[in-house]
Amino acid sequence: MFKNYFLTAWRHLLKNRLFTAINIIGLSIGLMSCVLILLFVQDELSYDRIWEDSERLYQVNTTYNYPGSPANTTSRVTGRMKEAMRLYFKDDIEAATRLNSMNSTVRIGGSAFKEAIQFVDAEFTELFQLDVINGDMSVALSNTSNIAINASFATKYFGNINPIGQTLEVAVYDLNRVYTVAAVFEDLPHNTTLSFQALALIDESAFLSAPWEFDGWDSANGWLYFKLRSDSDEVKVSSQLKDFINSNVVIPSYVSTDKNAQPTDFWNYSFQKLVDVQLNAISNDDQMKELGALTKVVSFSIVAMLILAVACVNFVNLATAKSTKRAREIAIRKVLGAQRGQLIRQYLGESLLLVGIALLIGLVLVELLLPFFSSFLNKHLTLELANPMTLLQLVAFVLVIGLLAGAYPALALSNVVPATVLKANKSAGQGQSVLLRQVLVVFQFAISIGLIVATGVIYAQTQYSITKDVGYNTTNLLSVRNFGTAQAAAHQQAIRDRVQRLPGVTSVAVTSSRPAGGGRNSRALQLPGQSINGLSLAVQAVDHEFLETFDIPLIAGRSFDRARSTDGTPRAEGAKPGEVLQGTVMINEKAVTRLGFGTPDQALGKAIRIVIAMVAEQEVYADLSVIGVVKDTVYHRPRNEGWGEAYYLEPNYPMGGLTIRYAGERTELVEGVRGIWQNLIPTVPFQYEFVEDVIQQAFSAEKQLAILFVVFSLLAIIVACMGLYGLAAFTAEQRTKEIGVRKVLGASVYDIVRLLVWQFSKPVLLACLLAWPVAIFAMLNWLETFPYRIDTWILFPICLGAGAIATLISWGTVGGNAAKVARANPVRALRYE
Amino acid sequence: MLQLNNLSKIYRTSEVETTALDNVNIEISTGEFAAIMGPSGCGKSTLLNIIGMLDTPSSGEYLFMGENIAGYSEALLSNIRKRNIGFIFQSFNLIDELTVSENIELALLYHDIPVSERRDRVETVMDKVGIAHRAGHMPSQLSGGQQQRVAVARAVVGDQAMILADEPTGNLDSSHGQEVMEMLQALNEEGTTIVMVTHSPSHADFARRTINLFDGQVVAENIRAA
Numbered sequence A: 001m002f003k004n005y006f007l008t009a010w011r012h013l014l015k016n017r018l019f020t021a022i023n024i025i026g027l028s029i030g031l032m033s034c035v036l037i038l039l040f041v042q043d044e045l046s047y048d049r050i051w052e053d054s055e056r057l058y059q060v061n062t063t064y065n066y067p068g069s070p071a072n073t074t075s076r077v078t079g080r081m082k083e084a085m086r087l088y089f090k091d092d093i094e095a096a097t098r099l100n101s102m103n104s105t106v107r108i109g110g111s112a113f114k115e116a117i118q119f120v121d122a123e124f125t126e127l128f129q130l131d132v133i134n135g136d137m138s139v140a141l142s143n144t145s146n147i148a149i150n151a152s153f154a155t156k157y158f159g160n161i162n163p164i165g166q167t168l169e170v171a172v173y174d175l176n177r178v179y180t181v182a183a184v185f186e187d188l189p190h191n192t193t194l195s196f197q198a199l200a201l202i203d204e205s206a207f208l209s210a211p212w213e214f215d216g217w218d219s220a221n222g223w224l225y226f227k228l229r230s231d232s233d234e235v236k237v238s239s240q241l242k243d244f245i246n247s248n249v250v251i252p253s254y255v256s257t258d259k260n261a262q263p264t265d266f267w268n269y270s271f272q273k274l275v276d277v278q279l280n281a282i283s284n285d286d287q288m289k290e291l292g293a294l295t296k297v298v299s300f301s302i303v304a305m306l307i308l309a310v311a312c313v314n315f316v317n318l319a320t321a322k323s324t325k326r327a328r329e330i331a332i333r334k335v336l337g338a339q340r341g342q343l344i345r346q347y348l349g350e351s352l353l354l355v356g357i358a359l360l361i362g363l364v365l366v367e368l369l370l371p372f373f374s375s376f377l378n379k380h381l382t383l384e385l386a387n388p389m390t391l392l393q394l395v396a397f398v399l400v401i402g403l404l405a406g407a408y409p410a411l412a413l414s415n416v417v418p419a420t421v422l423k424a425n426k427s428a429g430q431g432q433s434v435l436l437r438q439v440l441v442v443f444q445f446a447i448s449i450g451l452i453v454a455t456g457v458i459y460a461q462t463q464y465s466i467t468k469d470v471g472y473n474t475t476n477l478l479s480v481r482n483f484g485t486a487q488a489a490a491h492q493q494a495i496r497d498r499v500q501r502l503p504g505v506t507s508v509a510v511t512s513s514r515p516a517g518g519g520r521n522s523r524a525l526q527l528p529g530q531s532i533n534g535l536s537l538a539v540q541a542v543d544h545e546f547l548e549t550f551d552i553p554l555i556a557g558r559s560f561d562r563a564r565s566t567d568g569t570p571r572a573e574g575a576k577p578g579e580v581l582q583g584t585v586m587i588n589e590k591a592v593t594r595l596g597f598g599t600p601d602q603a604l605g606k607a608i609r610i611v612i613a614m615v616a617e618q619e620v621y622a623d624l625s626v627i628g629v630v631k632d633t634v635y636h637r638p639r640n641e642g643w644g645e646a647y648y649l650e651p652n653y654p655m656g657g658l659t660i661r662y663a664g665e666r667t668e669l670v671e672g673v674r675g676i677w678q679n680l681i682p683t684v685p686f687q688y689e690f691v692e693d694v695i696q697q698a699f700s701a702e703k704q705l706a707i708l709f710v711v712f713s714l715l716a717i718i719v720a721c722m723g724l725y726g727l728a729a730f731t732a733e734q735r736t737k738e739i740g741v742r743k744v745l746g747a748s749v750y751d752i753v754r755l756l757v758w759q760f761s762k763p764v765l766l767a768c769l770l771a772w773p774v775a776i777f778a779m780l781n782w783l784e785t786f787p788y789r790i791d792t793w794i795l796f797p798i799c800l801g802a803g804a805i806a807t808l809i810s811w812g813t814v815g816g817n818a819a820k821v822a823r824a825n826p827v828r829a830l831r832y833e
Numbered sequence B: 001m002l003q004l005n006n007l008s009k010i011y012r013t014s015e016v017e018t019t020a021l022d023n024v025n026i027e028i029s030t031g032e033f034a035a036i037m038g039p040s041g042c043g044k045s046t047l048l049n050i051i052g053m054l055d056t057p058s059s060g061e062y063l064f065m066g067e068n069i070a071g072y073s074e075a076l077l078s079n080i081r082k083r084n085i086g087f088i089f090q091s092f093n094l095i096d097e098l099t100v101s102e103n104i105e106l107a108l109l110y111h112d113i114p115v116s117e118r119r120d121r122v123e124t125v126m127d128k129v130g131i132a133h134r135a136g137h138m139p140s141q142l143s144g145g146q147q148q149r150v151a152v153a154r155a156v157v158g159d160q161a162m163i164l165a166d167e168p169t170g171n172l173d174s175s176h177g178q179e180v181m182e183m184l185q186a187l188n189e190e191g192t193t194i195v196m197v198t199h200s201p202s203h204a205d206f207a208r209r210t211i212n213l214f215d216g217q218v219v220a221e222n223i224r225a226a
């Protein structure tokens, strides 16, 4: 019995080569996409589940909520938070650890390198378990001159030598210490949001000169993770959080002098399950790594299902189209005693066979493409066929798809009435399945059109983001890293001056933060004569060449002038407690609005008051009058909107950015700067980047999304086209006689092609009407996630374009068949009856 | 073998009502060879389909081997059918994807018969209809006469007591037609009941009894002397 089913199925597949090929290729592509995307999704969902008790691990976030400006949440917190939480929540928190990478330099054998060293608390190992290859983590984190390094760090610097007991020097701020390697651990797997090459115990006493790292409440520079006790719960901690903040956190007087204000009016802390961070982080800002996005996971899952749906539609369409022929076979089987159940099982078995074959081919494709796919996504994805879970999933795939695709044809076919089918050459009632096929073709086109629209919008938005005006000229700008390290600080002026003299260098700017370098430093300020609490602007300390180097237009007033010694923030040395000194400042347009200064021209001459020093426990103020208003820029984070910013010319402000505008060749310039750097500060690694590249990279996630979307949409469209081609071939074949008669009656080839092409254009039009609203709705929602987005009217030409593409595709697919049939000799067509 | 009492069949479509069979009374006894004749559209095929339980009458009684089969479920009917009735069609109705022997074996698949016995029976019946040398061929590689012989083999391989043949020679030339008729006659002589629809008077002569239909009614019956 089974053999007979199998034989009929097999020979049927062989006989209808075109249909079999269409079905198998379509389903293979569909299954391949599904498996690839499933691997991607599973991987995204696996983040940070490698840790024991991962469900009890949390990341803490800080939200700055200053009245009048939008709340700003970062994934980092102040260093004091850890002890405070441990104490307050001692019954709820089992362990907690900070991770703070700062910006350390590693020196081994006279050379300097940048490695991601995280300074952590000893409790680190209670939260995160590393695979120790050599040595002992608890020893490594037991004193402040031991270090644990990962395997690639060990091979890179120590080669084949046993790294345990080897020493290396770490320099950051005033810390300059020889560390002894006490443990080597396996590199972190890619599916964690943590990132580090080495771990060392925090020594707070070594960072007294940088109080913002571990002291004070007003700066968030490190990460904090805690592990909840198994007998406590999230809700309980949440409910006490406000109380905790208000009884622990101290709001500095420059934020608010209002005695009745609560700390929670300005600063809030929240926490989130670590396992949710990868896809659903409260804050994407300042995480250790680029995170994933739930929208990406969801949209790819949808695309995978659409491709598969298109392939299933092909199957149903072709199977029902062919059913007239198969109806006879079924009728005979019924006459010979087959029962409906047996026939249904037979035909479902057939579709399962087909899906099974497609799965095998799909898996081969997956194996071939997986290396490219995972390197494209920067992941290490593997298909573990030996894993029973994977096998179970694949079997489930085959069953679900086989049943989905096979159910309708099986039910329809097994319903055949033998007396009707066998009696004459009459074809069995086809009305229903013709309608079904039309509906399904419309559905396929709707999917294709929707995907084309989505692809178009994603592409347009990505292009827009990358080429968007950031307010300054990003081309021909070289940005040098590590300029702010303690070792470089003393040589900044010399480096600047020498770089300025290099051939090809047009202008050099020294700023407090690097362009597109992330971060956000704010400074609280007041307006003289007014008492507004919680007023603040982002800080950028600049030099005289800032505007010229970055090519930022001045909207009103003037830039800082070397000739005027009173320009900039005054020095506080020698000032008396409570004294108010005078100086100048530049602000951007957003700041003008934020401060309520009216127009840029009206802003000139108005003053802001900042605290510049504390003398005898009392503030020394500076009133800075606005001398210039500059155009808004998106300077710090290319993906965000710019913010209100003040530009200070301020002696002693730590400067971290060296940016060079050049006219010549890239490599020559880099070598020139490197020479100067290595000559003056050989102990600091020379690292650089071109600003336009950094901005491009900031949108690499969107670019990746766009490329994958294009690829998968194309696959869906190809599969749909194949199905349409098969259906067109079938229709043309079926209508051979009708076409013969029409030709005998005088229809031209053109008339006939038009007839057939029109038959397939109607579904496209219908599909447009279905797909457009859905696609527009979905894409408008997607665009909402961007602070900067393309004009929404662009959706209309994209929709029309998608419709036109679909129409052309349908003509191209159908036209060939139509022409062939139309050109055939009518006599031959008619004789075949 | 079977008995039809006041049997009628009316086809209703939205526009017209066709009375295909009108109060037909026929009795066919075991071992008989009956030919049904009549002009096109008089209801011959309809009658045969009802006898073969592929169709149900609109009114009247159908006793098969003494049992009134009215109201039997489809599963039950298909069970009775597969054990007792073999079909032969004008257009052969072989399955294109199966070989000659597989087509014949198909009739045994829906019975519970072990593989080896199935093989034997298929061999025997192929020898009997003289198609054994074509066992591995596909239907499309055979002539019409050969295809119909396969169909005959398929109809009897399950030891069916009755064969229903609807114009078995309609698509064949006269010599092939003759061969098939001889084969049916031989089967009849071995005891198989045969009911056959035909337009050919000479082929009707193979039957001992001829039933003439006109407009759904039995108009004449001839029984030829043995």
Ligand SMILES: Nc1ncnc2c1ncn2[C@@H]1O[C@H](COP(=O)(O)OP(=O)(O)OP(=O)(O)O)[C@@H](O)[C@H]1O
Residues within 6 Å of the ligand: A420, A423, B011, B012, B013, B018, B019, B020, B039, B040, B041, B042, B043, B044, B045, B046, B047
């Ligand atoms: N499914 C049906 N629906 C409606 N009318 C039908 C149906 N099947 C048969 N008829 C009608 O019933 C009548 C008898 O049909 P039947 O096929 O039994 O004729 P026949 O005697 O076998 O003719 P022929 O010699 O041409 O095969 C015809 O008028 C036919 O149109």
Ligand SMILES: [Mg+2]
Residues within 6 Å of the ligand: B044, B045, B046, B166
């Ligand atoms: Mg007939």
